[in-house]
Amino acid sequence: MNAVLTDDEIGILLTAAVHAPSIHNTQPWRFEVHGPVIDVLLDEERMLSVEDPSGRAAHIGVGAAALNVRVAAAMLGHESRLAVHPDPARQEVTARIFLANRNTPICGLSSLYGEVTRRHTYRGPLLDHPIPPQVRRQLDDAASAEGARLQWLDAGARNSLRTVLRQTDDLELHDEDRLHERHSWVGGDRSRDGVPQNALGPSPVRPALVRDLDAGFDETHRSQAVFETDPAIVVLTTRAEDATAWVQAGAALQRALLVATSYDLAASFLDQLLEHPGPRYQVRDLIGGRPWPQLVIRIGYPAQSNSHPGRRDWRDSFDQWF
Ligand SMILES: Cc1cc2nc3c(=O)[nH]c(=O)nc-3n(C[C@H](O)[C@H](O)[C@H](O)COP(=O)(O)O)c2cc1C
Known part of the structure; x- marks a missing residue:
């Protein structure tokens, strides 16, 4: 009915x-x-x-x-x-x-x-606690239920990812167009959309496997923190690479993140790796060369609390009622 x-x-x-x-x-x-x-x-x-x-x-x-x-x-x-x-x-x-x-x-x-x-994106340091295998399996099942897959990187792949990340972050710092676009959504005071300064988390004292969305901007007002040395990294993948696969990846991401939240896990993303074609192919190689990486996720137990970005009211994006 x-x-x-x-x-x-x-x-x-x-x-x-x-x-x-x-x-x-x-x-x-x-x-x-x-x-x-x-x-x-x-x-x-x-x-x-x-x-x-x-x-x-x-x-x-x-x-x-x-x-x-x-x-x-x-x-x-x-x-x-x-x-x-x-x-x-x-x-x-x-x-x-x-x-x-x-x-x-x-x-x-x-x-x-x-x-x-x-559930919120968490960009601060993680505790040094491993994620139990049965919890990982539940996250895997959540993503599979929506037609995507989670691929956990082993220590060797995480090391290689570190190198790709360093190179990508360097590319980013010298790309004026990207910095300009990001600046129109990230930093400062924002209440309804974009990522405000207070949701960025501390900046890492040493290079870390986390995306610093503030990189390239004025960092003087940021607090600093020592980050974990080797966080769990999981790549969300799809078999196909088209708009339908991307939507499925989004549903899978959210289902896995909600399950993760129920275990008090928190995640942040390293999307810059997939925004540049070269690094994206390098990530693809790290997961076997066939599936398409749709999001690189850093996940673990948060060591601090952090502020969250606000949202527009749902009525602001509601078009019609029939
Ligand atoms: C496809 C996608 C890519 C994202 N990439 C990044 C990223 O590279 N770095 C980051 O810190 N957050 C990233 N985010 C998280 C968003 O910034 C976050 O979802 C948004 O600010 C809303 O905040 P909330 O997740 O805390 O509710 C990404 C989210 C999505 C869906």
């Missing part, structure tokens, strides 16, 4: 959606509700033309938002199904979630609802 959504339910579903991660907190999504169907559209005005010209990162954000809608729907008792690029006549509809009525909350996804607002 088709679900009839009340105004309150739409508010709950879309509030969950906008809590999804997105590159530089650009929130590159718009929503439409058509009866029991929720469409997530890519908002081209909120995409990064220099750092993300293909739209890979933006599509990942849309996939993550779609997964959050499904989690909230499950909590409300709606069964749901995700279709990616469902309408050839409307290419801008990137993800479509079909809802159906059900009387009891759906096990599995609904148990993740409490993590939607707890």
